[in-house]
Amino acid sequence: MLRCRDGTLYTGATNNLERRLATHGRGKGAAYTRARLPVTLVWSEPAQDRSTALRREAAIKRLTRADKLRLFARRPGRR
Template sequence: MSAPWFVYLLRCADGSLYAGATTDVERRVAQHDAGRGAAYTRARRPVELVWSEPAADRSAALRREAAIKRLSRREKLLLATSGP
């Protein structure tokens, strides 16, 4: 059985939001904070996990991530208020 997948939303130090997908949310957030995450978050550290949800598999996680990236900032903030 493969590792479970998750979709997550981070709030960067400048207030911007970043969406991603991973099999280990805690490890991935630590990578972003250490400057080993996405190029987008490297210059916007520290980051804070504001939301996450499980996905059925990698494909579902990547589709959900893409859908979240298409949301408006307001919609992403509403999603973030639902908690990690």
């Protein structure tokens, strides 16, 4: 999960977190983040496979903003 310049949160899935962060940072990532640079990583978690990752991404996207903030505030070391 990324925190954008305007304070909004962006959730996505990737199989290479460092590459994806660099892509977002260069303004070549999702259109949403391109318009809200810079972005900061605030949460990540591993998944066993792509299917699991996409299901988790969808579940996180359904959370309220407050729930998302609690998610990474409760476990700050998981980035």
